[in-house]
Amino acid sequence: GIQVEQSPPDLILQEGANSTLRCNFSDSVNNLQWFHQNPWGQLINLFYIPSGTKQNGRLSATTVATERYSLLYISSSQTTDSGVYFCAVSSSGGSYIPTFGRGTSLIVHP
Amino acid sequence: EPEVTQTPSHQVTQMGQEVILRCVPISNHLYFYWYRQILGQKVEFLVSFYNNEISEKSEIFDDQFSVERPDGSNFTLKIRSTKLEDSAMYFCASSERGGVLNEQFFGPGTRLTVL
Numbered sequence: 001g002i003q004v005e006q007s008p009p010d011l012i013l014q015e016g017a018n019s020t021l022r023c024n025f026s027d028s029v030n031n032l033q034w035f036h037q038n039p040w041g042q043l044i045n046l047f048y049i050p051s052g053t054k055q056n057g058r059l060s061a062t063t064v065a066t067e068r069y070s071l072l073y074i075s076s077s078q079t080t081d082s083g084v085y086f087c088a089v090s091s092s093g094g095s096y097i098p099t100f101g102r103g104t105s106l107i108v109h110p
Numbered sequence: 111e112p113e114v115t116q117t118p119s120h121q122v123t124q125m126g127q128e129v130i131l132r133c134v135p136i137s138n139h140l141y142f143y144w145y146r147q148i149l150g151q152k153v154e155f156l157v158s159f160y161n162n163e164i165s166e167k168s169e170i171f172d173d174q175f176s177v178e179r180p181d182g183s184n185f186t187l188k189i190r191s192t193k194l195e196d197s198a199m200y201f202c203a204s205s206e207r208g209g210v211l212n213e214q215f216f217g218p219g220t221r222l223t224v225l
Binding site: 031033035040041042043044045048086088090095096097098099100101102103 | 153
């Protein structure tokens with residue numbers, strides 16, 4: 001099946017800093033989502049972005065499907081941004097069920 | 111904004127007992143899913159459900175698992191005889207569409223602890 005690698009695995013920031021999270025995948029995809037898992041374990045939809053660029057407040061995401069990666073940008077980070085960020089993709093050549101990466105664990109210090 | 115809801119938020123059970131996890135998907139969604147996340151690990155797909163049938167299932171979804179849509183709103187996951195290794199967070203998700211355009215929305219999860 002498709003392989004999904006996220007980097008970095010861990011990230012520690014001071015409040016106000018910017019960051020870029022990366023998701024690489026091993027096959028062409030027809031579906032890609034970014035999620036934030038908060039400290040209570042809830043999975044929050046951030047972006048549905050199989051291609052192109054989207055922005056929502058301080059967050060934005062870009063997927064370059066031809067080069068098999070997606071980036072999540074967090075600007076002016078806040079302590080509430082802490083948690084784990086997951087990328088989930090569905091392969092064009094296979095099932096439509098998403099495969100999750102192992103996530104990037106983000107801690108934002110005040 | 112409509113959201114997926116799950117009950118209970120936390121369930122503690124004894125090994126060998128049956129548990130039923132409940133989900134109410136977003137009302138106009140037609141596709142339903144269960145996932146699990148063992149503590150500290152990634153989210154894993156269990157099963158997808160459409161038109162009152164299982165459409166896909168993973169290797170994890172063996173004979174001790176079953177799903178049901180008993181009425182027009184609820185979607186349930188039953189584990190017949192729980193094992194210690196079933197301890198995990200279980201997420202329900204739903205999507206309006208299937209196939210390529212299935213943007214999935216997740217519930218808050220049920221944390222299952224098997225003692």
